[in-house]
Amino acid sequence: MKTMVIFYILGLFMIKKRIITYGTFDMFHIGHLKLLQRLKSLGDELIVGVSSDGFNEIKGKKVMIPYIQRAEIIKNIKCVDTVISENNWEQKIEDIKKYNIDIFAIGDDWKGKFDFLKPYCEVVYLERTKDISTTKLKKSLTNFMSIPKEDILNAFEIIEALKKDFE
Ligand code: C2G
Numbered sequence: 001m002k003t004m005v006i007f008y009i010l011g012l013f014m015i016k017k018r019i020i021t022y023g024t025f026d027m028f029h030i031g032h033l034k035l036l037q038r039l040k041s042l043g044d045e046l047i048v049g050v051s052s053d054g055f056n057e058i059k060g061k062k063v064m065i066p067y068i069q070r071a072e073i074i075k076n077i078k079c080v081d082t083v084i085s086e087n088n089w090e091q092k093i094e095d096i097k098k099y100n101i102d103i104f105a106i107g108d109d110w111k112g113k114f115d116f117l118k119p120y121c122e123v124v125y126l127e128r129t130k131d132i133s134t135t136k137l138k139k140s141l142t143n144f145m146s147i148p149k150e151d152i153l154n155a156f157e158i159i160e161a162l163k164k165d166f167e
Pocket of ligand 1: 022024032061086109110127128130133
């Protein structure tokens with residue numbers, strides 16, 4: 001019994017390591033997922049600031065998926081514990097204090113940009129996942145959508161004809 005009480009008290013004092021990150025997470029892809037999973041492996045609790053539509057306008061970023069849906073997607077990622085809205089550049093210090101954050105972490109495309117947070121918590125930059133980005137996805141979609149419908153239909157006809165030749 002005594003041991004159990006000791007363990008219980010110890011558990012109470014067990015310090016939970018809290019991590020925070022921020023991002024747009026538009027057209028959620030494997031790069032986003034791998035980053036969130038690696039972030040969670042740095043500690044116990046992961047808080048994600050999802051950029052609001054208004055903030056993305058400030059960032060000059062055109063977004064396909066509105067905030068409400070991006071936040072819902074991130075909220076339902078297993079390794080994410082809490083989602084907050086990112087509305088401006090200045091809120092990070094307040095968030096770090098408010099959520100008692102141990103680690104601020106983000107992809108290394110932001111390397112050095114958030115070093116000003118070092119007086120408040122550990123700052124970590126993680127390597128991005130190669131060969132995947134929302135920008136690239138948008139470009140391929142635009143290219144695909146720019147192909148005239150007739151050309152696509154013609155291509156299918158040619159493939160159909162070739163298929164018959166091979167049968
Ligand atoms: N990311 C990654 N690998 C990729 C693409 C993205 O690890 N192939 C990471 C980025 O480095 C970032 C996160 O996924 O940490 C979200 O990326 P974006 O949605 O592009 O976020 P961004 O618009 O850069 O917003 O205040 C900080 C900003 O909100 C960051």
